Amino acid sequence: MNSFDHFTPATLNEALSILSERNGNAAVIAGGTDLLLRMKNHILKPAAVLNVKRIPELRALSFDSNEGLRLGALTTLRDLTRSPLIRDLYPVLASAAGLMASEQIRSLATLGGNLCNASPSADLAPPLIALDAVACLVSLSGERQIPLAEFFTGPGRSVLQKGELLKEIIVPPPQGKTAYLKHSPRAFMDIAIVGAAVRIQQQGGKCQQARIVLGAVAPTPLRVRSVEESLEGQTFTDESIRQAAKISAEACSPISDVRSAAWYRKRMVEVLVRRGLQAVAL
Amino acid sequence: MKTLITLTVNGDAHELYVDARRTLLDVLRNELGLMGAHRGCDSGDCGACTVIADGQPVTSCMMLAADWNGAEILTVEGVAQDGQLHPIQRALVEKGGIQCGFCTPGFVMNIKALLDENPHPTEAEARAWLAGNLCRCTGYAKIVEAVMSVAEGTS
Ligand SMILES: Cc1cc2nc3c(=O)[nH]c(=O)nc-3n(C[C@H](O)[C@H](O)[C@H](O)COP(=O)(O)OP(=O)(O)OC[C@H]3O[C@@H](n4cnc5c(N)ncnc54)[C@H](O)[C@@H]3O)c2cc1C
Numbered sequence: 001m002n003s004f005d006h007f008t009p010a011t012l013n014e015a016l017s018i019l020s021e022r023n024g025n026a027a028v029i030a031g032g033t034d035l036l037l038r039m040k041n042h043i044l045k046p047a048a049v050l051n052v053k054r055i056p057e058l059r060a061l062s063f064d065s066n067e068g069l070r071l072g073a074l075t076t077l078r079d080l081t082r083s084p085l086i087r088d089l090y091p092v093l094a095s096a097a098g099l100m101a102s103e104q105i106r107s108l109a110t111l112g113g114n115l116c117n118a119s120p121s122a123d124l125a126p127p128l129i130a131l132d133a134v135a136c137l138v139s140l141s142g143e144r145q146i147p148l149a150e151f152f153t154g155p156g157r158s159v160l161q162k163g164e165l166l167k168e169i170i171v172p173p174p175q176g177k178t179a180y181l182k183h184s185p186r187a188f189m190d191i192a193i194v195g196a197a198v199r200i201q202q203q204g205g206k207c208q209q210a211r212i213v214l215g216a217v218a219p220t221p222l223r224v225r226s227v228e229e230s231l232e233g234q235t236f237t238d239e240s241i242r243q244a245a246k247i248s249a250e251a252c253s254p255i256s257d258v259r260s261a262a263w264y265r266k267r268m269v270e271v272l273v274r275r276g277l278q279a280v281a282l
Numbered sequence: 283m284k285t286l287i288t289l290t291v292n293g294d295a296h297e298l299y300v301d302a303r304r305t306l307l308d309v310l311r312n313e314l315g316l317m318g319a320h321r322g323c324d325s326g327d328c329g330a331c332t333v334i335a336d337g338q339p340v341t342s343c344m345m346l347a348a349d350w351n352g353a354e355i356l357t358v359e360g361v362a363q364d365g366q367l368h369p370i371q372r373a374l375v376e377k378g379g380i381q382c383g384f385c386t387p388g389f390v391m392n393i394k395a396l397l398d399e400n401p402h403p404t405e406a407e408a409r410a411w412l413a414g415n416l417c418r419c420t421g422y423a424k425i426v427e428a429v430m431s432v433a434e435g436t437s
Contacts, residue, residue, distance in 0.1 A: 001303045002303075003283065003301070003302070003303060004283065004302060004303070005283050005302070006283055006285055006302035006346070006348045008348070008349070008351065029346065029349060031344075032344055032345060032346060032349065033326055033344050036305075036344055036345075036346070037325055037326070037344075040324065040325070049302065049346070051346070051348070051349045053349060078338065101326075101414070102326075102329065102341075102413050102414020102415075103339055103392065103395070103396075103411050103413075103414055104326070104329060104332055104339045104340050104341045104392065104414045105326055105341060105344070105414065107335075107338035107339060107340050108340055108341070108344060108345065187413075188410065188413030188414075189327065189413050189414060
């Protein structure tokens with residue numbers, strides 16, 4: 001690693017002032033499980049590292065039946081798997097976090113880091129987007145909110161501006177049933193080659209709202225809006241689920257890489273979307 | 283840049299000036315002379331550097347020491363009591379869950395974290411919990427046997 005200045009601000013304002021003074025040359029560190037790898041490999045050589053772990057404003061974990069769930073950026077994957085609130089009301093977040101990395105990494109890794117790192121395979125992105133989560137960003141000029149579905153702009157890139165921090169994620173009160181399925185060659189300790197989150201809300205035997213969100217098969221997490229729309233108002237059958245899964249696979253444009261060939265990713269999208277819909281819709 | 287930090291390691295408080303680039307693993311090994319946590323992959327995959335920080339198992343190679351000012355750390359050097367091996371260590375020896383020994387300190391610490399939280403795991407729970415520790419000698423069967431024998435011993 002190259003040498004760098006190290007700061008541990010105790011307040012949000014202090015952190016934002018340092019970030020703005022350093023004008024893009026400071027790397028925010030939360031759990032460090034993504035950042036330190038890139039610093040060790042000399043991919044990133046920040047002049048300053050800003051440890052945000054002592055900032056109380058980034059630690060929210062609360063639920064309100066109108067506003068929904070507030071999840072501070074510093075919520076760890078371990079917190080997600082253990083929190084009774086999350087296990088009760090948003091079990092998909094607990095199970096998605098439990099599919100990630102290892103016990104040791106889950107103690108360190110944060111929700112904010114997973115999202116801000118903006119890897120196409122980030123496991124928390126598809127379920128959170130399926131839940132219609134909103135990202136709350138903060139800078140010296142104030143706060144802004146943006147749907148998480150619009151947060152990602154490319155591999156490793158997001159709408160976060162210089163001087164801006166992800167403060168928290170807001171998840172609306174739970175509606176319908178949600179599932180996240182992850183496919184990776186190894187059962188544990190592996191990055192997704194395909195991730196698929198589905199959320200279905202039904203009333204009177206008809207689909208009211210559908211969300212289908214894919215991970216690791218496009219430059220950013222991908223909402224398959226055409227399929228969502230085609231399902232809404234319809235009654236689920238084996239055949240309609242098969243069809244939705246097939247069209248979802250056609251809608252994505254995965255790459256071939258060391259983990260998987262593109263054609264295999266597409267096939268697995270079909271399988272995961274089908275299984276996900278069968279689990280939540282039938 | 284150097285920063286002043288306090289770490290409590292195995293019950294002893296240490297004040298240290300550390301280079302901001304140093305990981306917790308570097309500090310344990312090079313500043314405090316505690317060689318139990320091992321550097322395997324240096325990227326969070328193998329678990330040989332596992333210690334317990336503030337009650338949670340962590341890969342110490344993936345932590346900047348400066349970020350963990352004030353933390354309480356338990357390393358493998360701190361688990362034996364009064365010259366007696368910890369029951370987890372004894373079980374690993376007795377069941378043959380140890381060959382070259384490189385991964386063993388990491389396993390001891392992660393097994394301790396498991397049994398502290400869940401004293402009677404199922405075999406599947408134990409295997410899932412230990413997914414973050416690699417062993418290239420034993421094939422894991424005897425390590426898992428050791429975990430289950432400790433869990434039984436405390437029933
Ligand atoms: C062995 C191993 C296994 C892994 N397995 C998985 C897996 O299965 N699935 C998966 O999705 N990921 C996996 N990861 C990747 C990583 O652990 C996760 O993405 C993790 O959630 C990152 O969180 P962090 O707090 O460690 O991020 P950090 O490394 O601290 O930060 C990551 C990025 O986000 C920025 N950042 C962090 N917090 C904020 C904030 N509040 N505001 C603005 N920017 C911020 C940082 O500047 C940095 O660019 C794995 C990593 C390792 C080492």
